[in-house]
Amino acid sequence: MAITPVALLRGICLAFGVAALLVGTVLFPIAQRMLHGWLQMAQRLAGPEASTPPARVTHVLENPIVLRAWQFVCAAIGLGLWWYLGTAHGAAFVAATLRPH
Helix, strand or coil: CCCCHHHHHHHHHHHHHHHHHHHHCCCHHHHHHHHHHHHHHHHHHHCCCCCCCCHHHHHHHHCHHHHHHHHHHHHHHHHHHHHHHHCHHHHHHHHHHHCCC
């Protein structure tokens, strides 16, 4: 049984949306600790001669409200695409896009 391109895209969008929703809710403390560790590691590896990012960039990457909101935006995009590809218009769009011209 072959998987259709629409089914594959819908599965990817659903997985992306659910993963983003989980990271924004249940897994948020773990994700925040990981991102903080990655930021510290990048600063250590850059060395003293590297320029530091502007304060507004560091603030965005360390602000938990912004990080959680970004995960919810990603979840909305993924789940919205999953829903759209399930409609007849979305399936027709994918079929028309993949059709050779």
